[in-house]
Amino acid sequence: MMAFAEDADPRFSEKRQDADEKPAKFADKEKKRARIAFTGEEWGFGYQATKKFLELARERRTVPDAGFGAMELKVEREFDEASKNNRFDYQNPDTQPLRTKEQALMAVQQNIADFAIVPFYNPYSGYDYESLRAVASLSRLRGVQQIEASDHYCLAVHESQLYDIVQSSHPGTGFSALQRRMRKSWGLVDTGSGNTPSGEAGYDGEMPRAGLPIDMADQKLIRDRIDVVFAGPDASRRCKAKLDGMRAIGVDVQETAQMVEPHRELARMARSAVSNTRQTNTFFDPISGETRHFSTLGAEAQNGRLFAMVLPYEVAMRSSDYMIIDHNFEQGDPMKTRFMVVENNPDHTLYEDRYRTTDAKTGYWTRRLATIANPHLGDAVPAGLMRMLGMGVGALAILLLVLGAYGMSASMTALSLPQGLEWISSLTATGALGLGLAAAAASFVMLSSQATGSRGVRAMFLFRRDKTAASIGDIENYLRNYGVRHTVVRIDEDSNRDAPASMVLDVEFDPEDFKYGPFAMLFRRARGSVVNGAVKKAFARWKNRGVTLLAAMPIEAGQAQLPKHTPRRWWSEAVSDWLADATETWFIRLSRILFFYVLPAALVLAIVLKFLNAW
Template identity: 65%
Template sequence: MADGATRPWKRRTMMSYAEDADPRFSEKAPETTTASEIDKGKKRPRIAFTGEEWGFGYQATRVFLNRAKDRKTVPDGGLSSIGAGIEREIDAATKNSRFDYAHAVTQPLRTKEQSLMAVKQDSADFAVVPFYHPYTGYDFETLRAMAGLFTVLGVEQIEATDNLCLAVHESQLYDLIQSSHPGTGFSALQRRFRKSWGLLDSASGNDPTGDYDIEMPRAGLPIDMADQKLIRDRIDVVFAGPEAQRRCKSKLDGLRSVGVEVRETAQLVEPHRELAKLARSSINPSRQTNTMFDPVSGETRFYSTLGADAQGSSLFAMVLPYEVAMRSSDYVIIDDNVDDAPPTKTRFMVVENNPDPTLFEDRYRTTDAKTAFWVQRLQKVAHPQIDLPAGLMRFLGLCASAVAIALIALGGFGLYNSMPLPMSDIDALPYWLSGLTAGGAVVFGVVTLMLAWVLLSVQSRGSNGVRVLLRILRDGGAASLGDVENFLRNYGVRHSLVRMGEDSENDRPAPVVLDIEFDPEDFAYGPFAMLSRRMRGSVVNGAMKKVFQRWKNRGVTVLAAMPFEQAQLPRHRARRWWNEGVSAWLADATETWFIRLSRLLVVLVPAAALVALIVWYMNGAN
């Protein structure tokens, strides 16, 4: 029907007024039971995120849950591919396919440190924390907190943002409405029916179990665009935080130009609570509210009386996240789009309890063992797909290995039977020919074995890139950052270096975070890549080996290993020895020769002139 009911009439009772107002009595559709993953033995994931319940962190958490519901799992940093022997409780925390992501338990109202500690203490399964902001750069609080913990690892990155709106508190608005002149537009707002949670308002989007993408306020006082303009013209003061001041500069400047006072507030976790306090403290204290209850009918009526005071109080408004104001029945949205442009998305990181066995197991103490461990994990994150060329090369490698083993065995047997070689008899020629043939077979077998090793070490390119965050100490416990950056620049790998703290007037320099984005082709290795790009392993293998050189006492720790589809760091131009190498050598040689020649000319020219003058005088004297 037009009002959203499932049938044209319903039986009216003495509680009919409650049925229209209270969502608990609203008409409901027949419930449909669907099979839940929880019934199959899966658990509800506990997700801790920063900010308020419907604020900035909620947007990132929603994106994360939508991805997880589609894939039925969450990346684990490649830990499931290595079979490492680790503790039972940590091993269980990394099996991400055992959760039912359609029924998640969110834990909002946390700081970044509290969210990470919740994962560390096993009171949450995942933490969603910001790590890069488009205006302020890397989030040092998150990076420092992750560096101080032991078993947490970032496994996925998310881009999310929120929309800002301009809203007023209903207590002030009703105070203004009740004191307005009867018959005006403000007085007409008081006759509007409030929206409630239930099927009766499902046509307007008031379904708490519905899709969150419905751009419609779900509760509170319903107003139209004319009412929004009416309230906007009555605003006296607008409160905006630092983020709102930057993103809504045009709208706020327009309000300033018409005489509205714009006050900048601090960066608050829940700004709507501050506005509620200000609104409640500024309402008219002469209002009287009387409650009447009829025990026969069970009817409760409220009567509010207010003296005819002049409308001299200021009406406050605040720039709030749209999701917060939309879901709160205490706020009325008067401008649902105050952003100057679509906001740039902040990058969040999904963190889980994911250990690094190389930090506490002795078998990973060497650089090669630690490098092989992390290269294998990063390859798992990149999801390499065995294509036809790579599979054919590996098959040829197996065949070449069999041929090489046969040649070496036959050649060794021939050398054993032909030794010792006679030196004086003419009949020794067949023995010499047999020995040379056997020796040639051994040499050819060794060469074939080397070719088989190259073919068997073929690695396919990944289906996606991998972003790695590395915490590196600068107190001599890790490799030189210059060597690592030089290697990354040589192969055009995207990277960024971030200092985690202030190191002036301290005993030792502050650690840094090396942010690297490996493209899918950086994981490829084979005969063609060996000749055209890097001879000894893939670019990822070489970069991780450079990073882990001379490491000790946890000088290098991996903070995150996250897949990505679109790169975010600027790309560096790869260097080639036949191009940049020759040109750099010529430029350096020319500059060096010019400097040396200029220095020599300062001495040689006067000396040559003096010698020429002496010779000329001597010739003239003769």
């Protein structure tokens, strides 16, 4: 699975290359092992996110690069490390579990790691503002891939406390039977005990683990002996039903602080609560090399309290110090946390003068996003053929315009046409000009053709809101009209600050949003694809919004997160909604005029006329 767990348990080790095998090469050079820094290992998510990232990288032999490789541009010397991602060896990676998100990102910034995996969205707490702020502060880093990882909580006890209860129990009881069992080991010397995991079957989360062997009956026995259960805020919320059930039977349930690392805190409390009356003697025979241990313990340990902790299963099952009592302690399906794979991925528009204009920056990022949507060369073949046809139509348009202009000038100046061009009359020249203009317009549309994406793209735009920056309401309205999934996130609290905090516009483009051609011009958008229009509105310089792209990540099958909007077309929904609003407004206004003005006036007029007739 991953290199950081190999020493603890061979079940998590991958098959390494033999010395006789040739190492993987890239451009006739030995591939460098991918260095991956990640966070969240204390909660179990980091293990799974890194595992899924490596599985995809090994399957595809590369990692998305946010369209960087398709630009064919040279970067400055300090960005030389931002090269192709298929030059790394993902079979034998170097993983670096770090404590904080900032440490993981700075490892990439300082070229200590090639990739950083940090969480950016949780279904319960929402967007991770720390990750977004950290990525926003490092202009060279960019999110290139999103990974989904989930965990579930289990109930576990520390082995040191459990052995106190087992060794001090009354002979003949269920607890006393546990001490006669041999402790399991996954070491290489344990080849004849039947505990060696099967390499063909692979890793199974429910398979027997190292440590004290217990079965389901033993789990129930230990569960009934638990006196205190500790749970963090997230565990208390997700495991509320079972924790309430334990409260009902008299178990003391206590909530720990958010910053407390649960498995280390339980180990500390268990070590402080073990019995101090134990006498342990070790005898070593220098002749035979045999070592014997003798432990003497009274019955006082039976009065001690047994602590349990609600831990992430990925953490508890990797430590032989914990005995898992309940493998699934949650009351529902586990939640998925989304991680962002960040790498050194420069944005040329921040350094090159050629991209200072709005159109140049729009074309740059539209091309990069289109490359993410169509990673394979064959995906863009239809659009390429359309652009080639557009070149031919453009050449024909130039010829028609030249002939038409020449014919019109000759007819207006009464010049004699050369032999072979006598057929050009004033009417013919006018028709040639008209056809030339039509062909030029058709050529422009064909040359602007874009292929439908083979997958969606998730783009995160960072907008500054300080000084004279305009609102992003125009972009939101544009995305809403075309039914593009999006949401707005403010990445910092700006109360009592000198300037408003920046915000992130999270957009999920569908494959159809990249399509543009003659038919899309008539039925979707007249000028460019939907993606092109959104990027152009975002990078409009006169808005003074200082926008950058934090992430440009492909959307795999089933990864779409944001809710789908219903598009508003000017010729359909706009007209129908306007008619409905106009009808309702007219009805209200006309009824108000009728009841408050016309009818009273008619009544007064009728009374006056009747009075005059009677008089």
